[in-house]
Amino acid sequence: MGFVAKLCMFLLGYQCSFDLHTSLVTHHAKLKGVRWLLSERTDSWGWGTRKEAEAVMALQLVNDKWYRPSKPGPAATVKEMNLDLLAAISKYPKLDTQDWYGGKLGQYVNALVATCQDPSDFYGHNLIDILSGHMDGFPKYYFNHNFAYSWAVLALCNAGLTVQEKYIQQLTKTPGNYTFGVDEAAMTVIALSCVRNQTDVKSAISAGVQFILDNKKPDGSFGNEYTTGLAVQALIADDKQTRRKIKKEALLRLVEKQGQDGSYDSVAAANQIFPALNRKSYADIGSISSCQQVTTTPAPTTPPASFFTFRINVIATLAPHNVNESFTVTVPDGSSLLDAMVVLRDTDSNFTFTSKESSFGTSISSIQGIASDPDARTYWRSAVAPDTALTTSVDGFFPTAGMTVIFSLSTY
Ligand SMILES: *[C@@H]1O[C@H](CO)[C@@H](O)[C@H](O)[C@H]1NC(C)=O
Ligand SMILES: *[C@@H]1O[C@H](CO)[C@@H](O)[C@H](O)[C@H]1NC(C)=O
Numbered sequence: 001m002g003f004v005a006k007l008c009m010f011l012l013g014y015q016c017s018f019d020l021h022t023s024l025v026t027h028h029a030k031l032k033g034v035r036w037l038l039s040e041r042t043d044s045w046g047w048g049t050r051k052e053a054e055a056v057m058a059l060q061l062v063n064d065k066w067y068r069p070s071k072p073g074p075a076a077t078v079k080e081m082n083l084d085l086l087a088a089i090s091k092y093p094k095l096d097t098q099d100w101y102g103g104k105l106g107q108y109v110n111a112l113v114a115t116c117q118d119p120s121d122f123y124g125h126n127l128i129d130i131l132s133g134h135m136d137g138f139p140k141y142y143f144n145h146n147f148a149y150s151w152a153v154l155a156l157c158n159a160g161l162t163v164q165e166k167y168i169q170q171l172t173k174t175p176g177n178y179t180f181g182v183d184e185a186a187m188t189v190i191a192l193s194c195v196r197n198q199t200d201v202k203s204a205i206s207a208g209v210q211f212i213l214d215n216k217k218p219d220g221s222f223g224n225e226y227t228t229g230l231a232v233q234a235l236i237a238d239d240k241q242t243r244r245k246i247k248k249e250a251l252l253r254l255v256e257k258q259g260q261d262g263s264y265d266s267v268a269a270a271n272q273i274f275p276a277l278n279r280k281s282y283a284d285i286g287s288i289s290s291c292q293q294v295t296t297t298p299a300p301t302t303p304p305a306s307f308f309t310f311r312i313n314v315i316a317t318l319a320p321h322n323v324n325e326s327f328t329v330t331v332p333d334g335s336s337l338l339d340a341m342v343v344l345r346d347t348d349s350n351f352t353f354t355s356k357e358s359s360f361g362t363s364i365s366s367i368q369g370i371a372s373d374p375d376a377r378t379y380w381r382s383a384v385a386p387d388t389a390l391t392t393s394v395d396g397f398f399p400t401a402g403m404t405v406i407f408s409l410s411t412y
């Protein structure tokens with residue numbers, strides 16, 4: 001029995017359905033992939049010149065809270081990305097070199113947006129103006145096909161700008177004609193899906209989607225893993241709800257291509273694959289939720305109805321510990337206990353925990369800095385108040401409104 005089949009048996013007591021099976025496999029692939037990508041960083045916390053934006057986008061589209069200015073590792077990495085770009089601007093203020101065409105500048109603008117930075121005021125430089133200049137000069141250098149042009153349109157759209165009609169028309173004027181096949185069709189669909197609320201691009205999107213579907217391989221992929229990742233992103237960008245089976249088969253092919261250590265071929269491959277594994281596309285960069293607080297509309301004072309609140313109590317009274325603390329957490333409906341603990345850790349500096357993945361789900365290693373200890377035979381027991389022990393791991397348990405979950409340091 002494979003890992004996922006075992007996990008399903010453990011959590012649910014029966015073999016998983018195709019849907020659940022796929023979500024578990026892709027979830028696992030995501031976690032492994034992120035670990036691999038982060039481990040690929042060099043001593044300077046990045047991946048090397050002009051690769052930073054692709055890696056950062058991939059990480060933010062898998063977990064949009066990965067980057068926060070207060071987290072040292074991610075902050076160092078984003079700083080490295082910014083330096084990469086700043087170094088280039090200081091040499092070539094218009095970035096008018098081959099290196100920055102071919103979609104590269106578009107990728108960097110997208111990565112800045114993905115990390116809640118303003119591309120129109122990047123250390124005093126207006127990258128939107130520079131990018132628009134490149135678009136007005138199209139075609140030039142490698143910036144001579146719609147694959148690259150789509151990155152530019154996505155950058156403007158994700159930055160929250162109204163994209164000028166003339167820019168959109170470059171992507172709609174020859175529907176169905178893609179010099180670079182599925183890759184170009186997919187990037188075009190993703191970019192157009194970002195602007196579809198401001199102008200009617202339905203028929204160009206349909207032509208792109210049809211081209212992608214016509215090129216599906218018998219094994220469910222769309223070519224190599226780069227192409228397959230982009231194709232799934234395009235289908236997701238077009239419509240999250242439909243063609244589920246086609247997307248799932250392609251995702252399973254992507255999971256098969258992953259190395260034991262979570263690796264893919266390159267940072268560029270991760271950039272195309274990770275968002276798809278997380279049912280996201282590049283068109284979602286503009287709505288990364290951890291960046292949304294910068295809007296000027298006041299935050300609602302009461303949480304919307306699709307959220308619920310419950311309590312987490314932490315009790316460690318085994319000597320030498322003396323902890324008895326209670327936390328309130330509000331999370332979206334459908335959140336697992338693990339999701340809620342992550343939210344709490346991100347929002348309340350008084351709550352910390354660490355966890356690890358094991359073959360039967362996520363287990364708690366420490367809470368409030370107190371680690372379970374096999375030598376002392378201690379572990380973090382979880383229960384619903386007053387005292388009903390959980391029978392699943394924290395990622396498989398779904399709390400309900402008003403509930404109290406108790407973590408107590410216990411012995412066995
Ligand atoms: C397809 O696109 C290529 C490259 O942009 C162009 O040279 C060619 O004329 C186009 N073909 C049609 C039928 O539009
Ligand atoms: C586009 O319009 C749809 C339907 O009107 C809406 O649900 C969606 O949030 C809009 N997207 C953007 C990015 O404004």
Ligand SMILES: *[C@@H]1O[C@H](CO)[C@@H](O)[C@H](O)[C@H]1NC(C)=O
Nearest residue numbers: 313315316317323324325326
């Ligand atoms: C923890 O504190 C609460 C109230 O602050 C109290 O009712 C409860 O008995 C305490 N639990 C332990 C194990 O000390």
Ligand SMILES: *[C@@H]1O[C@H](CO)[C@@H](O)[C@H](O)[C@H]1NC(C)=O
Nearest residue numbers: 325327328347348349350351
């Ligand atoms: C953390 O605990 C301290 C001391 O109990 C309290 O003053 C502070 O408000 C707490 N912080 C948060 C974010 O709740």
